[in-house]
Amino acid sequence: MNVSEGRGMAEFTQTARVLSVTDLTPNVRQLILLPTTQKLAFQPGQWVSLKLPVGSTPPLNRAYSMAVPASPSGELTLVFDRVPDGLGSRYLSQIRAGDELLLSGPYGNFVLPQPPDRELLFIAQYTGLVPIRCMLKAMYAHRETVPVLVIAVGPAEDELLYHQELLxxxxxxxxFRYLPLVASGEESAVALTVSMLSQLVNDRSKVIPMLCGTKRFVRPLRGYFVETGYDRKDVKTETYD
Ligand SMILES: Cc1cc2nc3c(=O)[nH]c(=O)nc-3n(C[C@H](O)[C@H](O)[C@H](O)COP(=O)(O)OP(=O)(O)OC[C@H]3O[C@@H](n4cnc5c(N)ncnc54)[C@H](O)[C@@H]3O)c2cc1C
Structure with missing residues (x-):
């Protein structure tokens, strides 16, 4: 395909070589990839689409957010959790250094507001922390920024992603404030988060909520913000399913 056509560069598919594979938690793994044809210019919070050679009608497209901002080396850091019976993540789990993956992108508009003019409130469910971690890396590479609160819900204590780094x-x-929470299941994750929120954001001064996780996590939380007086469009979300 001519990359100047259609939706342009973002549709361009290329091979990326896997440089390293690292476990971050018992169930979460990091892959560092190097695209072989061209570097991707992306904003923190954006993602790439992997075209995986599995499923009944390959390729299976699966989205993964960059965990580290763009660097001159062109390396992409992706992080995924192993989903029980998940086709895509099962395939990724057997990938080794030296293997190749097909990808396109970058895509997405779950990115930092420019400039952030109020406190940022990030709420992440498990690997929903990945794009947020990328934004934090970019923000704190520079001067002091607006106040930030990160609420990160993981399925177990040893599954809290980037826990030491955020501490x-x-x-x-x-x-910078960091509130790690452990809850298994979306319903209890939402309930626990809301119980914390009612204490943390009750002073009527508005924050910029940015939520990332599955729909059953993100939607009720967005609902919570709307109920407490936020415009729907002022609650930024990324859903993983
Ligand atoms: C914009 C975007 C960015 C994403 N970024 C990431 C990322 O950085 N890291 C990452 O691990 N995943 C990310 N995902 C999800 C990813 O694309 C896959 O959906 C996930 O790896 C599951 O694929 P699968 O084929 O293994 O499972 P499937 O067979 O498709 O099963 C999906 C089911 O597994 C459950 N589940 C458990 N963990 C996840 C998860 N992380 N995402 C989605 N569903 C999950 C859900 O209940 C969901 O219904 C992103 C998705 C989108 C749309």
């Missing part, structure tokens, strides 16, 4: 950030940056 350290909270120690180093007075305006």
């Amino acid at each position: 350290s950030l909270a120690l180093m940056r007075p305006s």
